[in-house]
Amino acid sequence: MGKKTIKINLVDSYDTIEDKFLFHFLGEHYNFLVSEEPDFLFYSCVGEEFKKYKNCVKIFYTGENAVPNFNECDYAIGFDHIVFEDRYLRFPYGFEAVSSELNNMCDITKTLAVRKFCNFVYSNSSYGEGAKLRQEFCKKLMKYKAVDCPGKVLNNMENAINPRRDGNWSSGKIDFLKNYKFTIAFENTSSIGYTTEKLCQPLQARSVPIYWGNPEAARDFNPRAFINCHEYESLDKVIEKVIELDRDDEKYLEMLMQPPLNPGFEEKFSKETVANFLVNIVEKGNKPYFKNTNVWLKKPTLGKRIVQNIFSVKNKENNKVVKILGIELKFKRRIG
Known part of the structure; x- marks a missing residue:
């Protein structure tokens, strides 16, 4: 028996249906017909086109630090620790690329302690408190040693990494990070639950993240596997920790050897978790919830x-x- 065909659309998003991982997971269960009269409308937070669509189930997904408004959407996938029956799933952006293999530490060798020092890969120089804070931190750290900056911000390397919207950007960035002991990993903003690829990618590259963003990132990730800026009283204290690890290979490798994922991570953030959430929505049919728009x-x-x-x-x-x-x-x- 063939897969059921469902009418969908995607608006107000940087991604396309072909690119968005949600549709890769859902596509294992259904065929898609892209329609201007969808039964299921997926949208994000970079516009308001979603408002013109009527008589459909609206599913909000964000890669930004935005809280879903359930008077606009029927279901949502986001960063916040919200419990709302079967209408919300916490699945932070970037977690889809992380698997339990990350906790297999057999690739950690002493040679990883003699790589280049640190990198800083950013294109946003102004949006959010973190954008300014990470530049301040990078400049302070540069007083100790050179930091390689291949992005648009503080750039001191030409053509070292693909542009952000390039189709190979993520894998190319991880390959770049593999050359460094440390990665400056500051989110644009700081909020409980808001952890993105900025922490995941350095961990995937076996580069110790110097992380600022989600104050409770240790709920998902082993706190001994990264430098958490929220545990220090100032940026200067964070830099002292970086220097300590940089000068002591044994301490550095001790941190690098820590399994990054907390127990239960894969069960909570697996492909099956997302697929089951979406299949449950589809199988209920085109039945939007009441929204208070008086x-x-x-x-x-x-x-x-x-x-x-x-x-x-x-x-x-x-x-x-x-x-x-x-x-x-x-x-x-x-x-x-």
Whole structure:
């Protein structure tokens, strides 16, 4: 019996259907018909085209630090530690390329301690607190030793790595990182749950990440396998740790030998986990959930302000607003 055909579309995304890993997983179960009248609409956070589509199930997926709005989407895949029945899956961007093989440390040898010092690969120089902080850190670290910067930011190497949107960028970047003992791995922003390929890729390359971003990255990754900037009181203290490891091969190799993935990582973030989440959505059929879009909420009234105050939850630590408008969400993390 052949695979069922489903009508889908993808909007407001940097990726295409051919590129996005979600469709690779879902394609093992269904054939796709790309349609302007889809039953299932996938969208991300780089536009608002999704709003014009009616009478379809909307599935939000983000590679950016954005919280899903369940008054706009029916289902979501993101970074936050949210529990919302079968409508949400935490599956951070970059985790799809990580497998349990990463914990097989048989490729770690003493020669890895005599590689080039450190690299810094970035194209974004201004968006987010981390963009500025990582440049500050890199410049401080350069006072100790040269740091190779093949990206657009602080560039001091020409044509050393493929452009960001090149189809071979990810594998090419990992191959580049393999030449270095350390990789500066700062996210654009810092938020609980928001870990991306910036931590995964150095680990895949066996290059010790100097990581800043998700303060709770150790929930998914072995804290002894990377330098976590959030554990230090200043960037200067982080640099002292980098220098200590750089000057002591035994201590460096001890960190490099640590299995990077915490127990249970592969079960939580496997291809099957994503596929099962998506198949469950499809098998329910084109049945969107109710979304609270009452016109009166858009009017500048006291009632609107009251509703906004009741149904917007601000995470003070991360300066994020989660708009839930009538939908009760249960958070595993503390919200103040």
